[in-house]
Amino acid sequence: MTLLVDVRDLSIEFATARGAVHALNRVSLEVAKGRIIGIVGESGSGKSTLALALSRLLPANARIAAGDIVFDGVALGTQPERVLAALRGARIATVFQDPMTALNPLFTIGTHLGDVIRRRRPALAAGEVRARAIAMLTRVGIPDAARRLRQHPHEFSGGMRQRILIAMALLAEPDLLVADEPTTALDVTIERQIVDLFRTLKNDFAGSIVFVSHSLGTVAELCDEVVVMYAGTVVEQGPVARVFGRPCHPYTQALIRCETEEPGTGRRLRSIPGEVPDLVTPPPGCPFAPRCAEATPTCRQAPPPWRPQADGGAAACVLA
Amino acid sequence: MTPPFLAVDRARIAYGALVAVHDVSLSVARGETAGLVGESGSGKSSLGKALACLIELAGGTIRLEGTDLRTLAAADRLALRRRVQMMFQDPVSSLSPRLKVRSLLAEPIRVHGLPFVGSWRRIEALMARLGLAPDLLDKYPHQLSGGQARRVAIVRALILNPALVVCDEPTAGLDVSVQGELLNLMRDLQAEHALTYFIISHNLTVIRRVTDRVAVMYLGEIVESGPTDALFAAPAHPYTAALIAATPTIDPTRRRAQIVLPGEIPSPRDPPSGCRFHPRCLHAQARCRHEPPAPRTIGDGRTVACHFPLG
Numbered sequence: 187m188t189l190l191v192d193v194r195d196l197s198i199e200f201a202t203a204r205g206a207v208h209a210l211n212r213v214s215l216e217v218a219k220g221r222i223i224g225i226v227g228e229s230g231s232g233k234s235t236l237a238l239a240l241s242r243l244l245p246a247n248a249r250i251a252a253g254d255i256v257f258d259g260v261a262l263g264t265q266p267e268r269v270l271a272a273l274r275g276a277r278i279a280t281v282f283q284d285p286m287t288a289l290n291p292l293f294t295i296g297t298h299l300g301d302v303i304r305r306r307r308p309a310l311a312a313g314e315v316r317a318r319a320i321a322m323l324t325r326v327g328i329p330d331a332a333r334r335l336r337q338h339p340h341e342f343s344g345g346m347r348q349r350i351l352i353a354m355a356l357l358a359e360p361d362l363l364v365a366d367e368p369t370t371a372l373d374v375t376i377e378r379q380i381v382d383l384f385r386t387l388k389n390d391f392a393g394s395i396v397f398v399s400h401s402l403g404t405v406a407e408l409c410d411e412v413v414v415m416y417a418g419t420v421v422e423q424g425p426v427a428r429v430f431g432r433p434c435h436p437y438t439q440a441l442i443r444c445e446t447e448e449p450g451t452g453r454r455l456r457s458i459p460g461e462v463p464d465l466v467t468p469p470p471g472c473p474f475a476p477r478c479a480e481a482t483p484t485c486r487q488a489p490p491p492w493r494p495q496a497d498g499g500a501a502a503c504v505l506a
Numbered sequence: 507m508t509p510p511f512l513a514v515d516r517a518r519i520a521y522g523a524l525v526a527v528h529d530v531s532l533s534v535a536r537g538e539t540a541g542l543v544g545e546s547g548s549g550k551s552s553l554g555k556a557l558a559c560l561i562e563l564a565g566g567t568i569r570l571e572g573t574d575l576r577t578l579a580a581a582d583r584l585a586l587r588r589r590v591q592m593m594f595q596d597p598v599s600s601l602s603p604r605l606k607v608r609s610l611l612a613e614p615i616r617v618h619g620l621p622f623v624g625s626w627r628r629i630e631a632l633m634a635r636l637g638l639a640p641d642l643l644d645k646y647p648h649q650l651s652g653g654q655a656r657r658v659a660i661v662r663a664l665i666l667n668p669a670l671v672v673c674d675e676p677t678a679g680l681d682v683s684v685q686g687e688l689l690n691l692m693r694d695l696q697a698e699h700a701l702t703y704f705i706i707s708h709n710l711t712v713i714r715r716v717t718d719r720v721a722v723m724y725l726g727e728i729v730e731s732g733p734t735d736a737l738f739a740a741p742a743h744p745y746t747a748a749l750i751a752a753t754p755t756i757d758p759t760r761r762r763a764q765i766v767l768p769g770e771i772p773s774p775r776d777p778p779s780g781c782r783f784h785p786r787c788l789h790a791q792a793r794c795r796h797e798p799p800a801p802r803t804i805g806d807g808r809t810v811a812c813h814f815p816l817g
């Protein structure tokens with residue numbers, strides 16, 4: 187298996203008025219060519235930071251404190267902005283959560299799509315650019331594509347805008363497609379359509395996909411492998427069937443119980459007591475230890491070991 | 507026969523020419539947790555606002571314990587507000603950013619002219635009950651976590667000792683690991699304060715787990731209603747079935763046959779003829795295109811508005 191992305195021990199800090207926020211803490215991630223990797227986690231887990239770090243698309247107050255992102259053999263951490271700009275939207279395409287702010291309200295959809303096509307293939311004739319745009323809009327499920335090329339973003343529904351972003355990403359013919367919560371803002375029947383679209387894309391898109399979501403179900407239905415994040419760290423990783431079928435980390439186990447367990451007597455619902463730690467002062471040991479029912483004093487003192495599992499993947503826990 | 511606690515009869519809500527809620531009827535028993543589920547543009551939030559008397563009906567009636575809300579509001583709007591409270595979707599933006607928690611909590615006492623000392627004692631008790639530390643009183647809404655802001659909104663709603671609480675998306679924006687805690691707390695408060703809940707949500711998992719009865723809305727109309735367990739076990743309306751099947755699950759054995767609805771919810775400005783769901787329905791027949799289906803009873807307290815119900 188050839189690695190397209192190799193993130194090694196990546197730590198990212200955000201400078202804030204309260205001090206450095208340790209958004210990612212020694213995170214590793216491997217993406218093989220042609221695979222779909224899901225990143226799941228709750229608010230503040232660092233899943234979006236990790237996804238955006240893949241093309242070093244980080245806000246100005248972010249700093250890579252340790253580690254690196256290796257994309258197809260090139261270490262991105264030290265590359266000048268010019269090299270990164272050439273990668274973004276070409277070899278690495280990103281689909282964002284909010285499609286309205288990712289599209290320019292002043293330009294037609296035809297202009298958006300044409301720009302992407304001409305960037306990839308500058309010599310293409312105007313008629314051919316248009317034909318490719320129409321073909322791609324049709325492929326992502328937008329009917330009457332020739333007419334809709336002349337329309338502006340506000341003339342499309344949220345679900346249709348998300349399809350347009352997916353079309354733009356695919357027209358770039360990228361090696362890596364990063365989708366950051368692409369279905370979170372959508373209604374459930376529209377979310378189902380978009381997940382279904384990604385599922386059909388899987389068959390003829392040759393590149394790799396990193397799909398970020400807070401929904402375990404969406405990742406389970408779509409991805410080959412899953413990375414579970416908590417408080418800026420990867421707590422568990424592995425093939426989807428193994429991680430959801432036999433979760434090893436107490437956090438993954440608790441999260442799955444919250445999502446799937448039916449209410450018992452008196453309709454009590456599951457939750458995980460406590461709150462996510464403040465990442466300005468992350469706990470010295472396992473970040474989940476303060477909320478973990480099985481934590482020992484050792485868990486609170488030293489970072490947990492990374493334990494590979496016989497049936498695939500690994501978990502960061504002494505109990506795994 | 508005593509009238510139902512809350513009875514909505516052919517309620518219509520219009521924004522100019524746009525009819526957001528189209529002749530909807532439902533009833534809620536005292537002490538019950540009722541749910542209203544639907545997607546964006548279904549009219550569920552408009553109906554919720556009408557229950558809290560925040561918007562007026564263009565037709566039909568809403569009766570609380572047999573009395574028309576309009577009559578109650580005309581007699582004493584503040585008294586009605588004390589009986590029906592609304593909890594809004596986004597707790598942070600529904601709290602004024604310029605006021606500290608202390609002032610936000612004192613506001614209902616002042617507006618309703620309640621005795622201050624006794625009311626403040628009640629606030630302190632409620633805060634302790636909801637696990638809110640007294641030092642939060644000196645914070646502004648933006649300094650609260652999502653869970654804390656939601657709890658402050660609950661205190662604000664309960665100070666007035668309401669009978670009915672309308673909750674619009676009570677878990678929106680909350681992580682799944684903390685949703686259970688909040689919903690458990692709401693259930694405890696329901697028993698302690700004899701509350702009736704009307705919960706509006708697009709989240710089927712939450713609706714299924716916490717409500718006793720549920721109504722499903724589509725494009726301004728209720729397409730199906732009934733006891734929650736029965737409705738989820740065997741949905742009768744094709745739209746309900748599609749909604750339930752659309753929710754992604756991690757359990758491959760529980761994954762139902764995929765139902766991918768074509769198209770999107772049409773504009774309420776120009777609703778489809780006949781059954782409003784027919785352009786997206788996988789079972790639609792010629793009759794569905796011209797004849798709107800009337801809601802009909804299908805046993806054990808269930809109704810469905812479909813010419814060809816499932817199952």
